[in-house]
Amino acid sequence: MTTENDIKRMMRRGCEFLGTEYAILGGAMSWISERNLVSAISNAGGFGVIACGAMEPHMLDEEIAETKKRTDKPFGVNLITMHPQLDELIEVCANHEISHMVLAGGLPPGWAIPKIKEFGAKLICFAPALALAKKLHRSEVDALVIEGMEAGGHIGPVSTSVLAQEILPELRDELPIFIAGGIGRGHAIAAWLEVGAVGVQLGTRFVCATECIAHENFKKAFMRAPARDAIVSTQIDDRLPVIPVRALKNKGTQEFAAKQIEVAKLLDAGEIEMGEAQLQIEHFWAGALRRAVIDGDVENGSLMAGQSVGMVKSEEPVADIIAALMNEAVKALEKNRG
Ligand SMILES: Cc1cc2nc3c(=O)[nH]c(=O)nc-3n(C[C@H](O)[C@H](O)[C@H](O)COP(=O)(O)O)c2cc1C
Numbered sequence: 001m002t003t004e005n006d007i008k009r010m011m012r013r014g015c016e017f018l019g020t021e022y023a024i025l026g027g028a029m030s031w032i033s034e035r036n037l038v039s040a041i042s043n044a045g046g047f048g049v050i051a052c053g054a055m056e057p058h059m060l061d062e063e064i065a066e067t068k069k070r071t072d073k074p075f076g077v078n079l080i081t082m083h084p085q086l087d088e089l090i091e092v093c094a095n096h097e098i099s100h101m102v103l104a105g106g107l108p109p110g111w112a113i114p115k116i117k118e119f120g121a122k123l124i125c126f127a128p129a130l131a132l133a134k135k136l137h138r139s140e141v142d143a144l145v146i147e148g149m150e151a152g153g154h155i156g157p158v159s160t161s162v163l164a165q166e167i168l169p170e171l172r173d174e175l176p177i178f179i180a181g182g183i184g185r186g187h188a189i190a191a192w193l194e195v196g197a198v199g200v201q202l203g204t205r206f207v208c209a210t211e212c213i214a215h216e217n218f219k220k221a222f223m224r225a226p227a228r229d230a231i232v233s234t235q236i237d238d239r240l241p242v243i244p245v246r247a248l249k250n251k252g253t254q255e256f257a258a259k260q261i262e263v264a265k266l267l268d269a270g271e272i273e274m275g276e277a278q279l280q281i282e283h284f285w286a287g288a289l290r291r292a293v294i295d296g297d298v299e300n301g302s303l304m305a306g307q308s309v310g311m312v313k314s315e316e317p318v319a320d321i322i323a324a325l326m327n328e329a330v331k332a333l334e335k336n337r338g
Contacts, residue, residue, distance in 0.1 A: 057088040077101055233253065259284050
């Protein structure tokens with residue numbers, strides 16, 4: 001008979017890597033993955049990750065210190081590689097002897113890897129393709145997250161299942177691999193463990209946790225939304241690049257399309273330069289996630305959410321979410337094995 005121990009055995013490598021009871025990472029979410037949610041996930045046996053986002057070094061310093069006051073369990077810090085103060089942010093993490101660092105938003109610059117390893121932290125990176133996964137492995141990254149386009153926030157073009165099929169068989173024996181994107185229930189966790197993942201990363205599923213500081217309007221929008229409402233921002237004009245973001249459709253997403261058309265027309269008419277046009281597109285969403293998460297403006301702000309949003313139906317404590325996921329994973333394994 002399958003027991004929780006079977007799932008834990010399948011998660012062992014991930015748990016040993018993270019230093020946790022469960023190999024479940026709370027994916028870093030800007031404005032959301034702060035001291036409260038991060039410590040709650042770590043205290044419940046998962047692995048919380050602070051989202052540095054656009055924070056300045058002194059803000060990150062305070063966030064880490066406050067998180068440490070709330071948990072004595074391991075947690076990580078996620079930095080965006082294009083942050084202009086990446087170097088100083090890594091120093092803040094070194095001063096706090098952070099055990100696990102996640103670098104997101106592109107391949108890490110060459111200097112950042114030894115700088116992180118120098119203070120003894122384990123480095124986790126995202127692998128958006130097999131060739132890049134191999135490159136990251138050669139660069140001595142310690143673990144990979146494979147995140148498919150079902151996920152919330154900034155995404156690549158390929159689905160979780162395709163990336164996992166490409167990368168897991170090639171690299172699962174070389175380094176621990178976690179799967180992210182579209183995981184809403186424990187059944188999916190069991191499935192990924194069975195094909196060689198050591199654990200998973202979830203973001204969307206934790207947004208409606210009781211401990212999460214997201215505005216109640218933001219949480220209500222999540223609880224109401226079916227999977228199909230979590231859409232990808234589309235680029236309308238070849239000249240105006242748009243980084244794809246998956247978010248719930250609202251007035252803001254509609255206006256973004258209109259804004260692109262308006263800017264393209266100004267370009268055609270020679271009324272603005274290309275640089276100015278691209279800047280206007282880039283700036284459209286600046287501060288938009290904060291507007292929705294913190295101020296509760298769910299009409300105009302950005303409601304970043306993954307397709308698993310359709311499985312988020314109520315506000316519950318993190319410990320209950322993790323218990324439910326583990327329970328579902330056990331049941332799914334039991335069923336699969338007959
Ligand atoms: C609201 C929101 C904000 C996010 N912000 C970030 C971020 O700042 N940095 C990052 O690396 N990933 C970010 N993500 C991605 C999550 O860390 C996680 O990988 C993703 O949510 C997993 O897929 P899921 O949403 O299907 O569970 C964000 C996701 C959401 C939903």
